Amino acid sequence: MTAILDIQNVTKLYGNEVALDDLSVSLEANEYISLLGPSGSGKSTLLRVIAGFEKPDAGEIFLEGTSLVGIPAHKRGIGFVSQSFALFPHMSVFDNVAFGLRHREDEPVRDEGEITRRVNDMLALVGLVDLGDRGVNQISGGQKQRVALARTLVADPKIILLDEPLGALDANLRSRMRVELRRIRQQLGITFMHVTGNEQEALTMGDRVAVLDSGRLVQIADPDTVYNRPASARVARFLDCYNMFEGRCEDGDRFVAGGSSFPYLPAEDAQAGPGIYCVRFDKIRVAPASEASRPGEVGVRATFITSEYSGPSIMYFFEGQGSKVLEVEYHLSHRQPDEFSPGSEYALLWSPGDALVYF
Numbered sequence: 001m002t003a004i005l006d007i008q009n010v011t012k013l014y015g016n017e018v019a020l021d022d023l024s025v026s027l028e029a030n031e032y033i034s035l036l037g038p039s040g041s042g043k044s045t046l047l048r049v050i051a052g053f054e055k056p057d058a059g060e061i062f063l064e065g066t067s068l069v070g071i072p073a074h075k076r077g078i079g080f081v082s083q084s085f086a087l088f089p090h091m092s093v094f095d096n097v098a099f100g101l102r103h104r105e106d107e108p109v110r111d112e113g114e115i116t117r118r119v120n121d122m123l124a125l126v127g128l129v130d131l132g133d134r135g136v137n138q139i140s141g142g143q144k145q146r147v148a149l150a151r152t153l154v155a156d157p158k159i160i161l162l163d164e165p166l167g168a169l170d171a172n173l174r175s176r177m178r179v180e181l182r183r184i185r186q187q188l189g190i191t192f193m194h195v196t197g198n199e200q201e202a203l204t205m206g207d208r209v210a211v212l213d214s215g216r217l218v219q220i221a222d223p224d225t226v227y228n229r230p231a232s233a234r235v236a237r238f239l240d241c242y243n244m245f246e247g248r249c250e251d252g253d254r255f256v257a258g259g260s261s262f263p264y265l266p267a268e269d270a271q272a273g274p275g276i277y278c279v280r281f282d283k284i285r286v287a288p289a290s291e292a293s294r295p296g297e298v299g300v301r302a303t304f305i306t307s308e309y310s311g312p313s314i315m316y317f318f319e320g321q322g323s324k325v326l327e328v329e330y331h332l333s334h335r336q337p338d339e340f341s342p343g344s345e346y347a348l349l350w351s352p353g354d355a356l357v358y359f
């Protein structure tokens, strides 16, 4: 694959605040990148620096090998879709999409036939063919999102940056738009970079997921790797799908947390000392407290509190030692939910090979 966008050692300061800290990353042509990180980690700043709305304090950005330094936002060939959509409220859907073609600084399109053809092509791509004459105040939130996208795409950008584009939509629409965005990107064959604070969204949408923490890139990999092998305990924490035990490694293959002690398969960098032991919600088996663990299993005792059903999966909440909340997830596509009785004690069991230990 070839890099379309190369971000090299970019730093952005706001006063004393380091929003981007010597960040380097390359985007490949024709890929979907999700940018994930907690609030304040620098995701929006990175998009704004790439788009040209903000100037980096250090570092350089190259688009297809050409430096973007000094090139204003509207001449970069980079599209930007914001959470608020920023449509012109008094104009029709068609005119909102046509606006950029008619009014751009360089070579505005004057031929109405060409405008109609290009706008209609984009409206068809985003599934709004029959709504061109509607005012943008007469369409739904999901449709506004599509107009915002069509308006950006009609300018033929090389890259589209999407800043929490689904944040304003309700859950149903959000999952429909996820599928749509991936389809549209595949049809156009251009690169999308999608900022989200939602780990599920990042993992389902991205060909690769880039994780930001305090203005630094802490991991970039395919979703499966990020999910199964987070680069650090902090990444595991943002993913919000790991139970985490703070404690100490002893003897190279034993982890002690509170009153519990788990054997683990030592990683290459295993060392005695403080560490964090992580086991994913969906890697845990719940058994009656009286049941003996199977050979090779480890676990803890915990009291069942409550469950939360969410269609494809069910989350069970337990209270372990020191009032620690432990979560267990069953994916219902391949098993039935279990009934546990609130207030009763159970054994939460897993295989040591499924645990991750960070130092």
Ligand code: ADP
Binding pocket: 014, 017, 018, 019, 037, 038, 039, 040, 041, 042, 043, 044, 045, 046
């Ligand atoms: P995210 O999009 O991941 O929530 P941002 O890129 O918005 O993070 O912010 C990164 C850091 O930069 C935060 O600490 C934020 O407070 C700071 N920041 C962002 N924009 C500004 C600004 N215009 N003025 C001052 N500080 C800012």
